[in-house]
Amino acid sequence: MKKLKFSIGILSWRGYESLHNSLMSYEKNGLNSLTKSKFLCLPEYSNKGIELAKMFGYTPILFQNNIGILNGFKNLALNMPNGPILLLENDLVLIEDKNYTYTLLKTSLHQLYKYNAIQVRFRSIKDPGKPFHSIDKYKKYWGFGKLKIIKRFFRPNKAKKLIGTGIYVENDPHLKFSNHIKILENNSYLISSEIMNWSNLAIMVDKEIFLNVIIQEAEKTKSKKKINGFKNIEIELNKKWWRKKKMKLIITNGLFKHFRVDHRGY
Numbered sequence: 001m002k003k004l005k006f007s008i009g010i011l012s013w014r015g016y017e018s019l020h021n022s023l024m025s026y027e028k029n030g031l032n033s034l035t036k037s038k039f040l041c042l043p044e045y046s047n048k049g050i051e052l053a054k055m056f057g058y059t060p061i062l063f064q065n066n067i068g069i070l071n072g073f074k075n076l077a078l079n080m081p082n083g084p085i086l087l088l089e090n091d092l093v094l095i096e097d098k099n100y101t102y103t104l105l106k107t108s109l110h111q112l113y114k115y116n117a118i119q120v121r122f123r124s125i126k127d128p129g130k131p132f133h134s135i136d137k138y139k140k141y142w143g144f145g146k147l148k149i150i151k152r153f154f155r156p157n158k159a160k161k162l163i164g165t166g167i168y169v170e171n172d173p174h175l176k177f178s179n180h181i182k183i184l185e186n187n188s189y190l191i192s193s194e195i196m197n198w199s200n201l202a203i204m205v206d207k208e209i210f211l212n213v214i215i216q217e218a219e220k221t222k223s224k225k226k227i228n229g230f231k232n233i234e235i236e237l238n239k240k241w242w243r244k245k246k247m248k249l250i251i252t253n254g255l256f257k258h259f260r261v262d263h264r265g266y
Helices: 017-030 047-054 069-076 100-115 133-141 146-154 156-160 163-168 205-221 240-245
Strands: 007-011 036-043 059-063 085-091 092-094 119-124 190-193 203-206 249-257
Touching: 007 069, 017 047, 017 092, 017 156, 036 047, 036 069, 047 059, 069 085, 069 205, 085 146, 085 205, 100 119, 100 190, 100 203, 100 249, 133 146, 133 163, 146 156, 163 249, 203 205
Parallel strands: 007 036, 007 085, 036 059, 119 249
Antiparallel strands: 085 203, 092 249, 119 203, 190 249
């Protein structure tokens, strides 16, 4: 298959068994061969991480200490070429075959710029893996039952920002939420940031927009909640700024399943 014009960046803090499992799936299902531009960010690196990078043709970006999720993705992007970048974590397994992977990535690269989207998401709808906390939250507000109606009445803003998660739950989310969800030509969905939070999980973004808009905003946002003492982008962008911007998001049928093999320490 022809190469596509994008870069792959994987963040892997420890978790080398998960990383090896994911990289094997990328090799099997053709992702590794779609671009020569592949990078692997390894905070608290060991020889095992360097060996995996070499084995699968990834350029290692090495840090002796943990730098957190925000700084991990930031440093990945800084070391990657301009243009579209596919950002992954070490526990995202590619579950679709070569042809589907190629076709979805090709159309999504086009749609990222056609619709001026802030991100394209590739977590599988049919098999997203666990945990997926947003689905549980969605089901508390949407569906049948008086209690859910009451919750939507008293917390309309909370209910609204969960609508996008309905894509992973409802059979026809674009019909249930026709004012908020539009179906695209390749059966992906176009929504805005007012109905779904930012996600780090299996996303395609434009490098410059990611660094100059998303990373900058997350860095200047003060938040008490952190992951292992570091910012993680998702927490920092879960605020009014994100929802008021009404930035465009594209949710595809997906390629990746969240599947962690080993324990990383949290």
